[in-house]
Amino acid sequence: MIEKLENYPLLKQVYQNLENRFAGALLGATFEKDELCVTADRSNLISILEFLKNDNGFNALNDMVGLDNMNTKKEGEKRFTILYLLYRFPGSARIRIKVDIDENETLPSIYSLYRASDWAEREIYDMFGLNFSGHPGLTRIYMPDEFKDFPLRKDFPLEGK
Amino acid sequence: MAFKEILLNMGPQHPSTHGVLRLKVALDNEVVMKVTPVLGYLHRGMEKLFENRTYQQITPLTDRFDYLAAISNNLGYLLAVEKLMGIEVPKRAQYIRVIFTELQRLASHLAWVGFFANDIGAMSVLLYGFIEREDILEIFEEYSGARLTVHAFRVGGVPTDINDKIIDMINTFILKLPKRIADIETLLTGNRIWKHRTIGVGVISPEDAISLGLTGPSLRSTGIKWDIRKDIPYSSYQDFQFEVPTSANGDLYDRYVLRLEEIKQSMRIIRQALDTLPQGETLTKVPRVLKIAPGEVFHSIEAPKGELGFYIKSNGTDKPERVKMKSPSFINMQSLETMCLGNLFADIVAVLGSLDIVLGEIDK
């Protein structure tokens, strides 16, 4: 898959930089439908993002997406996935960082790198119940504060009890 | 004997929070010390709903996000689905899509100018904007039968071709609009009170804007030339000639001038698209039941309010595993506090108006 990168010099350069810097630490990379997706580990997430932001110019966070893989995951895989969609001005290149996480684990907050992650992290906390350490005010954003469940988890009931 | 800090609840029932938004405002006399938006009063769980609807059923639901620019939502979602499936949309359909999304951009911007001016107290402009928007809605009605939640496009193209009557309506509208824009400019652009209220208010620096993920006209007003129609063209936008207006100050006045300029550029695009409309099919063959092989995709378009993105993950069935919407209002709303701090109470309303938020999109 990665071979297709040949036609995208900018992304190729970024990918090679990442390879060089975090030789063995990257858990994998795919290139599908013109989109580069790099899988990272929870422990080196911040350093990868820092590297991308400071040395490769990915200065904006486009969005964060939470995924619940309860129905599709294989044995031994973690239940949730968080995607960080990054973006760069100028050059209009995008990259996606993928981190797997289990229910009881916490991710480091990236608020210090991208202020846009403030509400995005709150939304994921609200919808999936995943914690981000170091977030300035991790409270529910959509659901009322006294709400107990997490609506976007796959085991959230669609009809009343 | 100092004035104590006042904690003020703006909303959820307040005339100018543009819907059911609540702002917790801390004021020192009239100076804003803190603004905390409280969301969720319009939360309908759309993303959960999408996971239990087929791909085609989702399209009309996207109308309900940004109800002032329903067609842009359709387009954003459909382009993501088409990219995920790997379908090519016929050229004529792409052009029709461009015409309607640009009309929708006009409608959204006209409504915005009206709301924004009304927030600052010029209430006539609201109706001037709306009377033109009415014509656009009539065109939509002629095309699809609906005015607000249009559901104009389908997976693989557009459901019906446009006929001569619609082209006539669009042409007359395009001829009429510049006069109304001139009216609005006479009322506002040179007005001293308007300038006092908007110049140097709600300023945001380019660095802050990028860090906060600001998109759309608000980002361009800080001097960053970023328009997805130009930078990552979709739906044949590369065929048309248009400018991406930018300005340097990042204040309310710039955002207002920018949007008026964008209206003019949109009219240019519509005119070009009508002149060079290619012949041919408007809908590719798509299976009745869409089953998309596992995969994931992110696609974003330049909606009137900013960058509108859809992340779709498919799992091989006819229903998506996950649809995540990157809504421009939600992202832009985060920068409210940065823009308001240290300004006066009345400026909160103006800044909020300038961000062009729609609560349907923020609360999803």
Place this chain on the structure above:
Amino acid sequence: MAMMIFIFFAVLSVITAVLIITQKNPMHSVLYLAFSVLSVSGLFFTLQADFLGAIQIIVYAGGIVVLYVFVIIIINLNQLVPEKRKLFPRFFITAVPLVLIIEIFYVFYKKIKTGSDISIVAESMKIENLSKMLLTDYVIPFEVASVLLLAVLIGSLVIARKELKNDTK
């Protein structure tokens, strides 16, 4: 008829004046203060001193009492708190009304001795005479009063400024 109206306003002003100091809520006190000021201006009108009456309304009712209200709102004074005062202010508070009462009796005494009627009052209250008096015979007190007002203005500015510094910066 004129006497009746005079008595009406006189009684009203006394009643409202009493109500000012008996009210617990400072905002109500201010309301009665405004009524009191207005009824005093009514007294002026019955004495045919129109100018003084109008000035009374503009300066006191329209200006000073409103500023009182402003201050009460700003410092958020809801209830009067009984206060332990030192000897000198106490003495001062009792002495001033006493002096005023003595003055009133003295004026009464003089009036009974010399006799007077409303027309004299009205004559001296004409705008021409009033302005002449202010700018000739009473020019020094007039100017001293304006200096006093200026001092008050500057003083209040200084106090307000200090508060602002402590508060925000």
Place this chain on the structure above:
Amino acid sequence: MSNSLAADLIIPIIKIIIVGLFPLIMVMVMVWLERRVVAFIQLRLGPNRVGFQGILQPIVDAIKLFFKEDITHTGVDKVLFNISPVLVLFSSILAFCFIPLGGTMQIGTYNLNFWVAESPVGLLLIIGISSISVFGVIFGGWSSNSKYPLLGALRSVVQILSYEIPVAFSVLSIIFFSQSMNMIDIVNRQKDAGIWYGFMLPVSFVIFWISVVAETNRAPFDLPEAESELVAGFHTEYSGIKFAYFYMAEYAHMVLASSLAVVLFFGGWLPPFPNVAALSFLHVIPGFVWYLLKIMFFLYLFIWIRGTFPRYRFDELVRLAWKWLIPLSLLNILVIAFVRSFA
């Protein structure tokens, strides 16, 4: 005997009743006119269902407000909450006693004056009495025990106090020329001068008009009740008939402001060019009609301004008063005094 009784007691009482009703009738006209005119400015139709061209709309509105539930929520200071609408409305109606609605009309031997009271300081009294409405505004805002009304009340006090100064200064230049504070004298002096003061002292008039619009809390100075930020300002918590009082008071204030502008600057009940013989046929039309025509023009101006301008911000508003209008009016007075004493 009975004749003098009629002259001394009955006619004044009738006059008081008429003068008390006059602003209220004008309020009704204004409510209808404002909604229609603003609607036409905004390419709408406005109310046109009740009666001919919606002319009965204000009456229907009044009936609705009268029968609406009068909500007094908890935590309200009842005394002040109830007294403030009355203060606001009556202060503006009271001031009409000193406004000459027309000239003197001779009926037989009796001279019918179109004013209730004449005072050598009528002008000062009008300014003073109309400033009492500040109490209503601020008491209403404070007693509501709610934050929006409180902010609105604070704003309005600052606004009214600031703009009273330029009003007073611009009126002072009138007094320079008329050498009287009697409203009737001021009109008669304009007749003697042969020119309305508004054309003689245009700077004073402009300052006066801007300040008066600000004092009546109308757009573009409608900050105390700016609906986009303070909901409805000091009367947010009022409903029913008490709200109607505030509503009527605002319009009565506009009528008062227009009347002042007409009497002070545009010759009150006088027809245009009162001394030109060729135009003497204009005197056939009664003075009251001239007065009415003129105030209608100014009332229309209020509506026109509202339909056109955005709203000022609070700091801009105070800055306009203290940094522009007050210095300008001082300078204006200085120039006028100079011209007056040497020319």
